Amino acid sequence: MPTLERLSIVVPVFNEEENLPLLYQAICSAMAAIPWVWEVVFVNDGSQDRSGEVLESLAVFDPNHVRVVELRRNFGQTAAIAAGIDHAFGDVIVLMDADLQNDPADIPMMLEKIQEGYDVVSGWRVHRKDAFLTRTLPSRIANGLISWVTGVHLHDYGCTLKAYRRDVLTGFKLYGEMHRFIPVYAHGVGAKIIEVPVRHHPRRFGKAKYGLERTLKVILDLFTVKFLNSYANKPIYLFGGTGAILIFLSTLLLLYLFIRRVFFGIGVLTSPFFQMATMIGILGFQSILMGLIAELLVRTYHESQGKPTYTVRRIIREGVEEPVSLSNTR
Template structure:
């Protein structure tokens, strides 16, 4: 069977009232494309599954989880199941508009983008509880990761399949998908997309997610800079700590030689702590290096990604040989 041009991955959780209009809008938007729709039902407790089975067409796959795993895991499952040349992702709450997908796909194809990300130009969410935290999070992520997108929270994106299926989605990293794609050398652009207010159901997001996002950001920064060489992080900090602790201890030794009582001084305790902490950090870096090497070598993974390979033709090589022989004969 030939691959469809695009696979549309939609995560759904307790969206029974949205399923019919969602599928109708999606099928209508994609009717001129060779497509498949993959719905990931993330452990809903309402009639979401029954509604999907009622209205799905023959190009639709439904993946049903046995419990709620979260949006990142749902996206990962849908992307793994996708067979399209391109993969689009979107939420199932009707706030993303599937009519944007053909335009984004065309841009990716015409201009050879690896990722075309949506930017909610006129966002229909609450200002205090949704827009302000989102703007702060976007600014922090953008300026710390140096991946300059304006809207990390918009799920509507179109990817080349090889990029999407090699990102390694775990935990709650869906907000950082552009960062994961950038680590593979993906070329990304951003376009304005439509955004609608939620009509049915309740939002699954709140202020509590802000702390999770900040924690995941630390992980992303580690992946960006030190994933392949963790000793550069742990070893560097450990050496600084060990050096400062050594200087403090040497200073305390001089005071002891001069006859001062140094026992129990906070500075002496600090010196011991920094020496021990430095040793522990350096040891952690060495262990992390061993784990990273095991990760790559046990799965035959490479530490690099090849974009393309060019091989010259035999005719060209032969032509060069003839030219070289004629030049030698003339000499």
């Protein structure tokens, strides 16, 4: 596999003016011994302190390595990460927070894993330096739930420090709080994923931007991710399967009513079970119809935009690896 040499470190920023100079120095120190062409893409997500001024001064001081993307208002961490990825030039994208809790010194180790052939290197904060009840415990519960629902088993979905090959980040858009689910999307296109322990430091300046209310958002986003990852190309399996189960239950209830009528002489139409069976049967039929409509929408989505229903890792012809482009996937 060819050596990748271009790296973009994407850092979403919201009110981190005191942390930014120290973070920049730490990144420069970490990258000093690595023969990669690299850049840092700072995304100013509507900061209300002097973060914008600090970032501008860093871009002027080091124009070869610092790029600043300034959003018009605060759109949230996921949107800021998406903006950074869109404006990055790297073959490998590293995401990290601006609060100095992620350590840039872990980046070289993660790049080694990328060069070993992994598509996603996910950080795992083994010794997390956050409050246990308000941050660590809810995070562990959420990580267990996400791993169980998606089938992608990681200890620390909430750790922003992750490295990705760019080609596994294409083909999907990020909404809500879905940046933490990028490994799930990448797994859906066949990415090779590894989780590695990384350092985690206590916050030195500023305060955390998220609390327990974020847990509810993550759970709601999890429903969307599960549907998109498992049923986006085959919605009839979800809606049709649910409809078939409902119709089967309705049939069992009607059979039960018929047996009661034949052997015990109990009326069918006056039983509340008859009304229940009728409603369940109607819901089952409607669910199957929804699945068929969803199938039409999926086909319209893919065929109108020329989107393939598969992804290609690489193409080898006559012993030589060819670059993968959209035309190769059709």
